[in-house]
Amino acid sequence: MIRAAWIIATTLALAPAAQATEDFSAGSKAEGWGLTGEQPARFSTRVTDAVCALTGDCPADCGAGLRQMVLLRESDGVMVLALKNIQPIFTGATVDLAPWCGQTVTVDGLMVGDPEQTRGARLMQVQTVSAAGSAMPERTNRWLEQWRAANGGQEGEWFRNDPRIRERIERDGYLGLGRETDEAFIRENQ
Amino acid sequence: MRRIPLVPLAFLFFAALVPGARAAQGEAVRITGEVIDTWCYFSGVMGGPEAVVGSAHHTCAMWCAAGGIPVGVLADDGAVYMVMKWQGAPEIADGTALLDTQSHRITVDGTLHVRDGINYLMVAEVLADEGIVNRSHEDYGVVPPFAIPELSQ
Structure with missing residues (x-):
């Protein structure tokens, strides 16, 4: 309940209208993918699931990988939708971000999207996540391992x-x- | 010491909260559009947006939905609604609930939350499913070409 209230209050109070012109590339080590509007981005953020941030329905595990995940950027309160992980195999970021539910971390990756097409919004491919105070970023590559475990070790x-x-x-x-x-x-x- | 009047302070506090409470409730909407793979659509990873919708991209859209990439509804006016709940359930990121509607033209009722330029749609009910009406393979082939193994052998 406290987490839900904090998240809603923060996102409503701080969120500006558009993300398109902001530059968070300082210090980023993201790999380029040649995507539309691609821009490296590294920032400190609180991790939660989208339904929690929007409605206050907040399970402690953010849905354990079954809910779409968002990043509540610390510097300006903007809510960034995590669209993709680092694996080039049609995989999203939910499995990689859910273990960080409720925590403040540093993410590094790519903001993508043509602002004209997205109407000012930016979407993120999260490539690494670092725990607060850690210099050891973890690559967002858990999805395939989890799929294989759920599918009898299928190669x-x-x-x-x-x-x-x-x-x-x-x-x-x-x-x-x-x-x-x-x-x-x-x-x-x- | 001067006492601060509590009633006006309380009024300001609740006045500040009320708009937030309204926003958290969202807006009831009815949306008609095509169910799309939002990563390929917005990132351009497989080409322009016209090629990564409809039948041309159907198999890849299923891959991306099953892989946990957010599914969207592309409305006729070009707006994209990111689906965060499907038939009331938020546990959709394994894609299973959404696989049967990939590339279909649908009409849904739900709740819309707009945050930082993104449309987040909580789908409550699917009112109509017209199937795949965008036969984009007739113009673009299959995208990506390796989606049909017989064509990449």
Whole structure:
């Protein structure tokens, strides 16, 4: 309850309207990915889940990786949505950020997005997280390990082997329009 | 010592809190649009935004949803609504609840919270699901090409 009240009060009181022009690149060691509007960003932040920050419904574990996560930047109170982790395999940042729930940490990564397309908002790929006072950043690469543990140690590309995805591709095809559409498309493009 | 009047102070305190309380409640909305993969859409990692929506990007959108990347609803006016709850539940970041609607055109009722330029949508109910209506593969092929293994062999 106290955490919820603190988070709501902080975000409402301090949050400015737009993020597009702010520069948090000082000290960043983020790897460039060549993304739209890419800008390195390193800042101190409180970690929580989005539903908690927006509504005050705040489980102690931030949903243990099942809720989308946000960063409440210490310097200005801006709420940054964490979209991606460092792994180049279609993975988000929730599994990597949930263990830091409620803590103040330093994140390093890339702010992305064309401000015209996002209407001023910026979104973050979080590449590393450092505990307060720690000089040892942890890379945000936990997702694959967790997926493998939940899938019997399955090796290979997870996205080709995930049973939920395989089931849907089997049913609806790669284009989602049915197997016949797939077959015709593949015939035309092979 | 001069005493500070408590009633005006209390009034100011609650007056300051009330707008915040309203914001925390959000706004009831009805949104129609396409369910999209927000990382590929905003980051440009696989090309322009037109190519990473619809049937061209359907398989990759499922990968990203299953991988925990936030799913969005791209409305007809170009606004993107980041889905934070689905049918009332916030535990959506494993993607399972959202896989069957990837790339579909849907209409939902929910609550909108706008914070620092981002639209956060708590979907309460899916009112309509038209399936995939954006046949973007006819213009862009499949994005990324390796999404269909038969085409990358």
